[in-house]
Structure formats: structure tokens, C-alpha cells
Amino acid sequence: MDITVALGGGGAKGNAHIGVLRQLEKEGFHIRAVAGTSYGGLIAVFYALGYSPDEIEELFASSDQTQYYGHAPNDGPSLVGLAGVARLLEDKIGDCTFEDLKIPCVLTAVDLKSGNEVLLSRGRVVDAMLATIAIPGIFPARHIDDLELVDGGTLDPVPVLPARMLAPRLPVVAVVLTMPMGGPAQPWNIPFNRYWAGMIISRLLSKMRYDTVWDVFSRSLDITARAMTQYRLEIDRPDVIIRPQVYDIDTLDIVDVREIARRGEVAVESALPHLRSLFTLRNRWRRSMGVYNQRSL
Template identity: 30%
Template sequence: MHKRLLILCLLALGCSPLHFSGEPRPLDPGPIAFSGKPKIALVLGGGGERGIAHIGVLQALNELNIVPDLIVGTSAGAIVGAVYAQHGQMNDLATLTERHFKDFIQYTSRTLPYSISNSSKLEAFLHRLFGGKSLSDFKIPVVVVATNLEFGNTTAFSTETASQALLASASIPGLYPPVVIGNQNFVDGAVSNNLPVDIARDLGAEVIIASSLSVDISNDEPPSNIFGLILRSLTISLNSQLTHNCKLADYCIDIHTDSGRWFDSSHSKELFELGYNNTKNVLNNFNHDHY
């Protein structure tokens, strides 16, 4: 794991810049149209393998009879949310989604120079999940967040082919190559907006429930080299973004995990329970009558 992260840092520091031939303006995916104003929006943040905690969140929401009218997700949160949104309320949500997500974290194979993993397996996996469906075909409206690498802005996809939009949203820079949509390059949504509460708010949601996957670095050893220093700095930056965006939600389920579980499937049960228990605690007094 540490070797992989070191390679990511080396790539970020040493690779020649990518050359783009995109349009002179950022891609506009068009208006996000829903039938009626969403009452309850669920926002699921990015976080690699820690996204399994979102499954626990969804299971708890299901038991609490809280059904979102809109799902907005970044990276791992977008994938978990899309599986749920495709079928609506699923009887065996945890088993179905967790099985798929375990597959997702295993799809890495080395490739250079702009990434250390080939996205073809992840792309095939997403196609198996969603086929050629558009995001607009899902039972629950879903918005997938990615970052436009050419212009630096956050892009919200809601009508594109699901597998392509999700691949872009989960394309961690250095780990996966950028994804081309509309002649422009997109990478992981976490680069620009790891917890897109603002997008749900802009879409008119009356109440927003956010699931945030923050990293607890308090027990980590102090950085011993430049790579550790870079990683610590990136983690602090992401945590700061999550803290700010969490405050914008009406209910924020803040799920803390240590920094060593991004691509480690051995903690899946614990992660699921963290999401489940935290959701029950935060939404224990949720008033359905108001929404």
C-alpha cells in the first residue's frame, strides 16, 4: 500500500504535463431536470474502499423508512449511490452492493506513464453493473460528480451513460488515467468536491443528509520523508473540505476511519457497521412529517 502511494506521489511530482485538445469552454452537461422539487437528498462522499461505510448508511436509511428523492455522489460514493438508485429500495441492499463494491476495489493493473492502474477492468465492471443505461434511467435521480481536469471545475453529470460518468468520478489521478467525455478530460470528483452538498442544495433539496468519510490521522506516525509529508498534507486538505461541506448539510453522518483502509477489503464489516450505527445515531429523531 505504501509503495503504491509513493508511486502516486512520484507521478504527481515528476510526470510531464498532459496536453489537452478540448473545447475552449468547460463541458456543460446540460440542465439537471427532475419531476418535482426533491424533498430529501442523500450526498455520498468519496473515500476509496471506505465507501463500504455508505452501504451501512443506506441500510440504516432503509430501516428508518427514509427514502431519498435525489442522490448526489462523488467517486466511491457515486458508485454505491448509483447501485442503490438504479433499483430504488432493495430488499438485500447490503449483500448486493457490498459484493459489487469488493469487486471495484480489486480492479488494478499496472500501466505507465500517467497512471499505475489500467481502468479497463473498472470500466468493464461498471458496464456489467449498469450496461448502457443512462443515469436518467434510474428509479431514483442520481447526480455523479467529477472534476474537469482541463478547467478545474466540478461537473455534475445526470444524463450521461452511467458507466462512463462513474468511471470519471472514480478516476483517482495517478491511479487511473483521465476519462474523456465530450472531448474533455475528467478525474475523480474528490479533487474538486469530495462531499457535494452544495450541488444538492442548488437543486432545491429541502433536507440534505450527507455521509462523509473523513480520515483520522491522530494516531499516525509523524511523516518521516517528503512523500509522507505530501500524503499528510493532502489528507488534511481533504478533511478540511469535508468539515466545511458537512456543515452545509441538515444531517451529517461523519464517519471517521484511520488512514490505512483505502484499498483494504479486510475491514468491510467494520466499515459497514460504522456507517450503519452512525446513521442510526444521527437520524434517530428524524421527523418524517416535516418532509
């Protein structure tokens, strides 16, 4: 049972992707191509490199999450840096390019200069990974050639169409980490207090009551992100949508990677009837005719 997967963004929630990939393999599904946005892009690349889900889980579970978000000397303007993440990726991946990957893989980003979505599938993989996770204003933009790239989730929270382009005849399984529309808006917790410079910023924001302003602003961003996700899913129509229950996790939280991965496994177990229905003769014929029958879980 061959499929393509589209791994959506969500920061620390994205560890659920590990469990999704692991359970899909256990149930006999063969992932032939993978597309990723933001944290989903990190997981996508490691999987495409040939890392098993167990190896990806061990990599992130054993890393020091408190060191992910420091500033590097050459960072552009941003509230928080990605120095720790960059060190981790350079250590594990180095100068690997997309041509070195075991299966087709594409990441998404947005070019601030043109406002267009950019599909990253050539060149140095680490540069693409740092671009797809660069939440605008929170993390520094990544410059590749003449492009100024930020998080792909800005325009494409779950990269269904890029996944379909990689393998047009295969069903696309989309893994969505954002809360559906209708629930309470969630503020973003920026981890200023983990760094000495950040502590100063945090105190200044508190004294000027900007912490309250940020709470309101970030909750509005959450609503916008959920609306964009719903809109893109309705337009792009993945064959199956899997939603791990990770809504209690904030984007930059320090988490138990294994526990979050387990939530991904549970989501796949719940989705099995729909996943297996993808391979009925009728649904195979529908895909061959370009008709997509979205199932949401």
C-alpha cells in the first residue's frame, strides 16, 4: 500500500509526526514520498534521509530542547534565534543535498520579497530546513540565493499539493496539527526566560504591559493559522486527514518527545479503516481520474 504523506507545521506538536510514520509502517503502508512544512519539514527530511522513526525519535528525545533557540552572531532581526537547531542539523546532516535523499522530498517556504510560496527540493538540505521553520519575526529569515525565506506555514500549513506533485498517482495522507476552527484561541509562549538576553526583554515587555499585547496578538495569529489551514485543506483535498490530539502543546514548548510521538500512533490507529479504504478498486479508479475523496479524522 503505497502512499505519500504531507506533514504539517506545529512546532513541538510536530513530534507526533514521528509516531504517525512509525504506525503507518507497522500497518503495512509504504511511504514513497514526503512533503513537509515547518517542523513537519524537519521530520520529513530525516525520514527521506533513511532515518527510521525510532531513530528520529531518539535523536530529538536525546537533544537538549532548552538550547534550541539561542541567537547566532549572523542572525537577522528576530525575537528568538535558531542557533541550537542549526548546530543539531549541521551535526547530523552537514552538507547533504536533496539529491542524497532516499525518497523524493520537498519542503515549503515563503519568499518575503515576492510574497510567493517557494518549493525547496534542490541544494543543501540544512538551508531548506532552517528556512521552512523560520516563523516570521520569531526566528530569523533564511537567505537562499536572492530569496528571503520564512516558514512555509505562512501560506501552506499542510503541503498537500507539493506532496501530490511528488507522486501524482498515490493517495496523499495529510497530518494536521492545528486545532480545528471553533475552539478557543491559543497564545504563543515565547521562551525568553531561557536566555540572559531574553530575560531582559521579558522584563521590559512585562513592565510596559506588552506581554498582554502579545497575548492578544498571538491569539489572533492562532485563529488566522487555523483558518488558513482549513481553507487550504478544503481546496487541496488530501485523501485522508489525520489529526493527532496535540492541542495542549504550544509551538515552542519543551515536551516529552516519546509521549507526543505516541499520540501520533494513536491517531493512525483511529484512521485505519479510512486509510485502508484508499486501496479499494473504486478509490484507485477515482484517483486515476483526478477525483479526490477527502476523509477527515
